[in-house]
Every structure is written in C-alpha cells, then in structure tokens.
Amino acid sequence: MWLEVHNVARHFGARAAVLDLSFTLERGSIGCLLGPSGCGKTTALRCIAGFEPIDQGSIRAQGRVLSEPNSAMPPEKRQIGMVFQDYALFPHLTVEQNVAFGLHRLSFTDRRRRAMDLLSLVGLADRRSHFPYQLSGGEQQRVALARALAPEPDIVLLDEPFSSLDVELRERLGVEVRSVLKHLGATALLVTHDQQEAFAVADVIGVMRDGRLEQWDTAYELYHRPSTRFVADFIGQGVFLRGEVSEANTVQTEVGYVRMNGAHWRMGQEVDLLLRPDDVIHDDASELKAEICARAFRGAEFLYTLKLPSGATILSLVPSHHDHAVGERIGIRIEPDHVVAFESKK
Amino acid sequence: MSSSAVETQVYSRTQRRDLSVPLVVLLLSVPALIPLFVVVGAVFTPEQAIWVHLASYVLPHVIGNTAKLVLGVALLAGLLGTSLAWLTSMCEFAGRRFFDWALLLPLAMPAYVLAFIAVGFLDYAGPLQTWMRQIFGSSTWVPPIRSTGGVILVLSLALYPYVYLLARGAFLTQGRRAQEAARTLGLSAGAALWRIVLPMARPWIAAGIALVCMETLADFGAVAVFNYDTFTTAIYRAWFGMFSVNAALELAAVLLLFVSGVFLLERRSRAGVRFASTRDTSMRAPRIMLKGTRNALASCASLAVFSIAFLLPFVQLLVWSVTRAASDLDSRYWGFVANSVVLASSAVAIIVGTALILAYLQRRHPARFVNGLIRTATVGYAIPGTVLAVGILVPIVALNNVLQDLLRMWMGPAAPSLLLQGTLLTVLLAYFARFLAVGFHPVESGLHRITPSIDEASIGLGVSGARMLRRVHMPLLSTSLATAATLVFVDVMKEMPITLIARPFGWDTLAVRVFEMTAEGEWERAALPAVAIVLVGLIPAALLTRRGEYVA
Numbered sequence: 001m002w003l004e005v006h007n008v009a010r011h012f013g014a015r016a017a018v019l020d021l022s023f024t025l026e027r028g029s030i031g032c033l034l035g036p037s038g039c040g041k042t043t044a045l046r047c048i049a050g051f052e053p054i055d056q057g058s059i060r061a062q063g064r065v066l067s068e069p070n071s072a073m074p075p076e077k078r079q080i081g082m083v084f085q086d087y088a089l090f091p092h093l094t095v096e097q098n099v100a101f102g103l104h105r106l107s108f109t110d111r112r113r114r115a116m117d118l119l120s121l122v123g124l125a126d127r128r129s130h131f132p133y134q135l136s137g138g139e140q141q142r143v144a145l146a147r148a149l150a151p152e153p154d155i156v157l158l159d160e161p162f163s164s165l166d167v168e169l170r171e172r173l174g175v176e177v178r179s180v181l182k183h184l185g186a187t188a189l190l191v192t193h194d195q196q197e198a199f200a201v202a203d204v205i206g207v208m209r210d211g212r213l214e215q216w217d218t219a220y221e222l223y224h225r226p227s228t229r230f231v232a233d234f235i236g237q238g239v240f241l242r243g244e245v246s247e248a249n250t251v252q253t254e255v256g257y258v259r260m261n262g263a264h265w266r267m268g269q270e271v272d273l274l275l276r277p278d279d280v281i282h283d284d285a286s287e288l289k290a291e292i293c294a295r296a297f298r299g300a301e302f303l304y305t306l307k308l309p310s311g312a313t314i315l316s317l318v319p320s321h322h323d324h325a326v327g328e329r330i331g332i333r334i335e336p337d338h339v340v341a342f343e344s345k346k
Numbered sequence: 347m348s349s350s351a352v353e354t355q356v357y358s359r360t361q362r363r364d365l366s367v368p369l370v371v372l373l374l375s376v377p378a379l380i381p382l383f384v385v386v387g388a389v390f391t392p393e394q395a396i397w398v399h400l401a402s403y404v405l406p407h408v409i410g411n412t413a414k415l416v417l418g419v420a421l422l423a424g425l426l427g428t429s430l431a432w433l434t435s436m437c438e439f440a441g442r443r444f445f446d447w448a449l450l451l452p453l454a455m456p457a458y459v460l461a462f463i464a465v466g467f468l469d470y471a472g473p474l475q476t477w478m479r480q481i482f483g484s485s486t487w488v489p490p491i492r493s494t495g496g497v498i499l500v501l502s503l504a505l506y507p508y509v510y511l512l513a514r515g516a517f518l519t520q521g522r523r524a525q526e527a528a529r530t531l532g533l534s535a536g537a538a539l540w541r542i543v544l545p546m547a548r549p550w551i552a553a554g555i556a557l558v559c560m561e562t563l564a565d566f567g568a569v570a571v572f573n574y575d576t577f578t579t580a581i582y583r584a585w586f587g588m589f590s591v592n593a594a595l596e597l598a599a600v601l602l603l604f605v606s607g608v609f610l611l612e613r614r615s616r617a618g619v620r621f622a623s624t625r626d627t628s629m630r631a632p633r634i635m636l637k638g639t640r641n642a643l644a645s646c647a648s649l650a651v652f653s654i655a656f657l658l659p660f661v662q663l664l665v666w667s668v669t670r671a672a673s674d675l676d677s678r679y680w681g682f683v684a685n686s687v688v689l690a691s692s693a694v695a696i697i698v699g700t701a702l703i704l705a706y707l708q709r710r711h712p713a714r715f716v717n718g719l720i721r722t723a724t725v726g727y728a729i730p731g732t733v734l735a736v737g738i739l740v741p742i743v744a745l746n747n748v749l750q751d752l753l754r755m756w757m758g759p760a761a762p763s764l765l766l767q768g769t770l771l772t773v774l775l776a777y778f779a780r781f782l783a784v785g786f787h788p789v790e791s792g793l794h795r796i797t798p799s800i801d802e803a804s805i806g807l808g809v810s811g812a813r814m815l816r817r818v819h820m821p822l823l824s825t826s827l828a829t830a831a832t833l834v835f836v837d838v839m840k841e842m843p844i845t846l847i848a849r850p851f852g853w854d855t856l857a858v859r860v861f862e863m864t865a866e867g868e869w870e871r872a873a874l875p876a877v878a879i880v881l882v883g884l885i886p887a888a889l890l891t892r893r894g895e896y897v898a
Binding site for chain 1: 523524526527528529530531532533534535542545546548549
C-alpha cells in the first residue's frame with residue numbers, strides 16, 4: 001500500500017482528537033477525510049504531514065515508517081506535499097519562485113522548467129512574475145497546488161483547499177484539481193467538511209466523527225449503503241421513519257411494506273428506515289396521502305416536506321411542474337432503491 | 347474593497363463641488379509646507395561665497411560623519427532590534443516574559459539623555475575611570491567613549507526599540523503556516539528561519555531601520571553631547587555661532603536631501619508591509635525551547651542590552667539627581683517643569699484638535715487631493731527639528747521686518763519694536779509641523795474603525811448630527827484621542843532642537859536645561875531635569891505594553 005495509517009491516536013490533554021484511525025490509500029488514488037468541524041480530520045492530516053506527533057499506531061508510506069509514538073520523521077524528510085487552507089503562499093516571492101521553492105535539488109534551468117510546467121498545467125503560466133497579493137483567491141489556490149506538486153511528492157495533502165473560495169468557484173476548481181492530480185498520477189488525501197467537494201474530488205471517502213472513522217468507502221456506497229446511522233444522516237438528505245419487522249426482511253411502516261435485503265432482523269423488531277427524498281415518489285393515483293407542510297423550489301424540482309397522519313415527516317423530491325401549495329394533501333408512493341435500516345434507539 | 351469604493355463614491359458625489367474642505371486642509375498644511383518651501387527654495391538661490399565656504403570646510407567633514415553615523419546605527423540597531431525581537435517572540439528562555447516588554451523601555455530614554463549619562467559615566471573624570479584608577483592605578487585601557495564608535499553605540503541602544511517593536515509584530519503575526527509550508531517543501535526548521543521567517547519580516551524590519559535612520563539624521567542632543575559634528579549641529583552653529591541664516595538654510599537643504607532618501611525607503615517598506623501581510627490566522631508556531639547554554643546565553647544577552655540601554659543609565663540618573671536634589675530642586679527647577687508643561691499642553695490642544703478636524707474632513711471627503719494634502723501636512727515627522735525650526739524662523743523674521751518697517755513708516759521713530767520670532771507662537775508652529783503626524787495617525791485609525799454603517803445604524807435609530815457625535819463617536823474615539831494627546835505631550839517634552847532655536851528668550855524648558863548643563867559638562871546637574879523627561883517618557887512605553895495584543 002502506498003499510504004498506510006494504522007490504528008493512529010492523537011490526544012490533546014485528556015481529549016482524543018483522533019482515535020483508532022486506520023485506512024490505506026493506493027498509489028494514484030485520491031482519498032478524503034470528511035466530517036463536521038472538530039471531528040479530528042485536520043489533526044489526522046497534520047499527523048501524516050508530521051506537524052503533530054502520534055500517541056498510538058503507525059503511519060507508513062511505501063513501507064517506510066513516517067510516524068510512530070515517540071519517533072517521527074521530520075516533515076521536510078517525508079516527501080509529502082501540502083496545500084494549506086489559507087494556501088500559505090510566501091508573500092515575498094513571486095508565483096514562479098513560490099512554485100520553484102521546493103525544487104532546491106534541481107539545477108537552475110531544471111527548476112525553472114519544472115515550475116513553468118506546473119504553472120502551465122494549472123493555467124497560470126502568464127502570471128509567473130506576479131506576487132501572491134496580485135492574484136485572486138482561485139489563482140492563489142492553484143499556485144498552492146502547483147507548489148505542493150512541483151517536487152513530485154509521494155503524497156499530496158489538501159487541507160480544506162476550497163473553503164475560502166466562493167461556492168461557484170469551489171465546484172469548478174474541485175473538478176480542475178482532480179484532473180490535475182489524475183494527470184500527474186498523484187496520490188492525494190483531502191480533508192473537508194463539504195460532501196459535494198469530497199464527491200467531486202475523491203475516489204474514496206472516509207467519514208469521521210469524534211476522532212473516529214465511521215466508514216471508508218466510495219461516494220456511492222456512503223450514500224446508498226451507509227454503515228452507521230451517523231453516515232446515513234451526514235451524507236445526503238433523508239429522514240428516518242419508524243417501522244416494525246413483520247416477516248422475514250419486510251418492514252411494515254406507515255407508508256406501506258418495504259422489503260429489505262441483506263441484514264437479518266427479528267420478527268417484531270423496531271427499526272428506523274432511511275428514506276431519501278428520491279425514494280418518495282409523487283403519485284396522484286396513490287391512496288397514500290400526505291400533507292405538504294413546507295416546500296423549497298430547486299429549479300427542476302420541488303423539495304416537499306410532507307406530514308404523515310402519525311405526525312412523522314418525510315421529504316420528497318418532485319418534478320417542479322407539480323406545483324402544490326402548503327397545506328395540500330398529495331398522493332405518494334415509496335420506492336427505495338437501496339433499503340437502509342437501523343435498529344431503533346429506544 | 348469593492349464596498350468601500352462604493353461608499354467613497356457616494357461620499358464624494360454628494361460633496362463634489364464643495365471647495366471649502368480642500369481649502370481648510372490646505373490652510374492646515376501650510377505650517378508643514380512653509381519650511382519645506384523655504385529650505386528647498388534655498389537650494390535654488392545659492393550664495394556663491396557661502397557655498398564655497400561650506401563645500402570646502404564644512405560639508406566633507408559633516409557628510410562623512412553623518413554617513414558613518416547613519417550606517418553604523420542602522421546596522422547595529424537593526425541587528426539588536428531584529429535578534430532581540432526574534433528571541434522574545436519565537437523562543438522561550440528564562441525571563442522571556444519580562445524581557446518581552448522590558449526591552450522596549452529604552453524608548454522612554456531620549457538619546458541625548460543616554461548620551462550624557464554614557465559620557466559622564468565613562469569619561470576620564472567619570473565614576474568608572476576614577477574608580478579604576480583608585481584600584482588599578484590606571485584606566486588607559488578603557489576605550490574612549492567620545493569616539494565615532496561611542497556615538498554609534500549610544501544611538502543604537504537608544505533607537506533599537508523601533509526595530510524591535512516592528513520586527514516583533516512581524517514575527518508574532520506571521521503564524522505557523524508559512525513555516526509549515528516550507529517544511530513540507532523540504533526545508534529544515536533552521537533553514538526556514540533564513541529563507542522564510544526573516545524574508546517575510548523584511549518589510550517591517552526595513553521600516554524600523556528607516557525610522558532609526560530618520561531619528562539618527564534628526565538627532566541633535568546626543569551628537570552635541572559627544573561634540574560629534576553632523577548636519578544638525580552644523581545648522582545650529584551656523585544659526586547661532588556664525589549668525590549666517592543662509593549657511594544654515596543651505597545645510598538644512600542638504601540634510602533634507604538625505605532625509606527624503608530615507609523617507610522614500612520608509613514609504614516603500616510600508617507599502618511592502620501592506621502587501622506582505624498574510625491572511626494567516628493560524629495559531630502561532632510553538633516557541634523554540636532554549637535549553638542549557640542557549641537558554642543562559644539568551645537571558646544574558648537580553649539582560650545585557652536591557653541593563654546597558656536602560657537599567658544602569660536610569661540608576662545613574664537617579665543617583666546624580668539625588669546628589670543634586672538638595673541644591674537644584676528649587677523654584678527655578680519647577681519653572682523649567684512649568685515651561686515644559688505649558689508648551690506641551692498647548693501643543694496637544696492645537697495638534698490633537700487639528701488632527702480631529704483633518705480626520706473628519708478626510709472621512710467625509712476621501713478625495714485624492716485631500717489625502718495628498720494631509721500626507722504633505724504630516725510629512726513633518728520625517729524632517730529634523732533643526733531644519734523645521736530654521737525653515738519657519740526665516741520667513742517669520744522676514745515678515746517681522748516687513749511689519750516693523752510698515753510700523754515705522756506709520757508711527758515714526760516712536761514705533762515699538764516687534765519680535766514675532768521670539769514668541770511662543772513660533773515654537774508652537776514648528777511643533778505643529780513636526781508632530782502633526784504623531785497626533786493624526788491614532789485619531790485617523792480610531793475614526794477608521796467607525797465605519798459608515800455605524801453612522802447609518804445610528805441615524806436609522808434616530809440619533810444623528812451632534813447627538814450622534816456625542817453618543818456614538820466620542821465614546822468610540824476617546825481612547826484614540828487620549829493616545830494621540832499622550833504621544834504628542836511626551837514628544838514635545840522630549841523635543842530639544844526646535845525649542846532651543848525657536849523659543850522665546852529665557853523660556854527654558856527641561857530639555858533646554860539638559861542641553862545647557864551638558865554643554866558645560868555638568869552631567870550631574872543635567873540629571874534632575876532629565877529624570878522628569880524619562881519618567882514622562884515611560885507613559886507611552888507603558889501604553890504600548892498595556893495594549894492587549896502586546897502581552898501575547
């Protein structure tokens with residue numbers, strides 16, 4: 001494995017910022033640690049970069065030990081590139097000098113050529129003699145990426161790289177960053193709290209909570225087969241609807257019977273069924289009615305919040321030509337692609 | 347950025363045709379402009395004989411001396427200020443918290459005070475050499491303090507806090523990101539100091555050194571104590587000794603040339619500061635823990651500088667004062683104090699009042715013309731006091747003579763003789779030109795914090811006009827006004843050359859008394875007035891360290 005994080009823990013005083021963190025990354029793939037703020041994802045990244053020591057476990061790259069408790073390779077020896085949240089461009093150096101900064105082992109001409117190659121790759125060749133303050137946020141971000149990639153690091157770490165950009169720029173740059181990383185075959189690990197960003201950039205995503213990794217999977221799996229209630233809640237939209245297992249792998253809910261696959265449940269067990277907005281279909285012919293208590297126009301669709309007779313609410317995504325007013329009762333049908341259920345919390 | 351541009355537009359559009367504001371600003375900047383015109387004008391009306399004399403007897407010597415002095419002080423003060431700032435802001439060692447602010451205290455001691463203490467203490471007849479002769483029978487191996495090296499050392503010890511203060515701020519606000527980025531790019535922690543930490547702080551360090559150079563060029567009292575001839579002492583002697591107004595003016599013009607070079611350097615570094623500021627809000631890098639020998643070395647170095655630049659001189663000053671207190675602490679002494687306080691308070695009233703008006707005018711009319719005038723009006727802080735005094739006195743003497751002639755024509759021989767040049771008004775005018783910047787900048791930055799939206803919120807709540815000024819602006823501005831008043835007061839108390847040249851006859855202040863006593867080599871008798879100046883000077887140093895951000 002190219003990067004192996006094994007059982008890593010990092011404590012600040014009594015508080016564990018990272019606990020039992022284990023995952024691996026293959027060469028050329030892009031990983032992502034995703035989670036709400038304070039979940040320990042940035043600490044994990046700083047442990048890998050070598051700015052934080054670890055109290056437990058080990059971090060290896062291509063078999064070399066980077067970090068173990070009481071022994072850490074200094075950051076400058078790790079062959080790890082990093083893109084910082086605020087970019088940390090050197091304000092006293094030009095764009096080209098910034099990118100060439102880590103290339104001190106090369107000759108002058110090679111250094112220049114390599115810096116220019118990377119600047120062309122990120123589309124900033126014409127800005128090479130500008131100073132960081134003369135660039136826009138997006139341009140600074142691309143310089144930071146070029147600078148981190150220039151020395152051909154084994155791994156590139158990106159710490160919330162898009163968080164200081166505005167939303168439209170974020171999506172475009174996410175795609176661009178992914179294509180640059182893939183073009184160079186770089187192995188990268190991204191940290192973010194924004195799932196759209198994670199989906200746009202990463203091949204494989206780990207959802208973190210309270211210092212622990214909840215699930216390490218592809219975006220598709222995280223959305224459709226969340227392994228914990230937290231992941232189901234954190235990724236995408238949806239609500240949990242209470243139900244009871246009536247016969248082998250079938251749940252009886254207020255909105256009808258739903259067949260589940262895989263897991264085995266006891267008869268009569270109370271479960272919470274995850275209903276994504278796209279699982280709830282608007283159907284005028286359906287006998288099942290629900291009252292609209294809120295609606296949000298999304299362009300192509302309406303997102304309706306519906307109240308069921310029991311008082312429970314569910315979400316439904318409906319094509320926007322079905323324009324219904326709040327208070328109206330509309331017919332719905334449940335069609336989950338992937339049924340996800342968790343044992344009810346009593 | 348864009349929103350302030352819009353506000354600017356709104357402001358200037360409503361008042362575009364109103365010319366009264368630029369006129370008021372122009373009027374207020376006249377005192378600073380007059381000396382500049384007079385002195386620069388002197389370059390274009392050279393008198394052959396004076397130039398020949400100056401060029402062959404005065405200038406080579408004075409230029410050489412000044413250049414050596416400025417270069418030496420810039421190097422030594424830069425080195426002291428930067429390295430001490432690095433120690434106290436990036437490292438941890440025994441006593442670090444104490445030295446953090448203690449190393450600023452030399453700011454309270456004017457260079458001329460430190461100079462006469464050093465000369466008085468280290469001279470042949472001083473306590474040190476006397477004591478050494480008693481013990482060892484000889485003191486010839488003590489290097490002479492009255493030497494180029496001695497002046498450079500004393501001025502560097504007095505002025506390094508400027509570099510220290512700015513470099514310290516640069517190091518403290520740098521954050522750890524840049525260093526971390528350098529390390530991910532393969533630099534060791536030590537290499538990052540040389541390639542990242544210092545280069546990033548360079549604009550601040552350069553600005554500090556530029557300030558030190560300006561102060562060195564402007565210094566009169568310290569070099570006078572050392573009998574070390576520079577432009578300022580040459581101007582003073584030309585004015586009083588040779589009574590050659592033109593010689594003084596020509597010398598002032600050459601000095602102004604040097605000053606403007608340094609001034610441009612300072613402006614450029616300040617621009618650099620603006621661009622070099624990072625948005626890095628990350629936590630600061632953990633301090634480097636110094637252990638063992640390094641720890642001891644850091645403490646000893648800080649203690650040595652603090653002792654030599656402040657503690658020992660201050661103790662010596664107190665000892666001398668106590669020995670002379672019985673005979674000198676009389677009504678004449680209180681007269682000096684009263685004269686100083688009267689001048690300083692009047693200057694505060696005029697300068698802070700004007701600063702407030704200018705700051706409001708600038709806020710209402712942020713036009714390029716108004717900003718430019720204000721920059722010109724506040725340029726006086728860069729101009730040595732000797733140059734300003736001469737540049738203001740010359741036109742006033744001329745005006746006086748014209749008025750006197752008119753008076754004689756009108757009243758005949760019975761006309762009273764006028765002496766405009768010997769009034770408090772002249773001194774205050776020169777102070778105004780020199781210290782307007784000192785009062786203006788705190789007020790301006792204070793007013794800057796009251797954003798247009800604060801005004802709008804207040805007006806929206808029905809509080810506008812004078813009521814808004816009283817209930818919203820004044821409470822928000824009070825700290826800035828107090829800071830401005832304190833800084834101007836202390837600067838005027840410490841001021842020597844303007845007071846010396848432009849004061850009314852017999853109007854002796856504390857600083858004038860120090861000059862007179864040191865001119866006669868009466869170091870002990872200079873101590874008593876100097877103590878009062880140093881004690882007052884401690885106030886701004888305390889203000890600096892009391893601010894929240896300082897005790898980080």
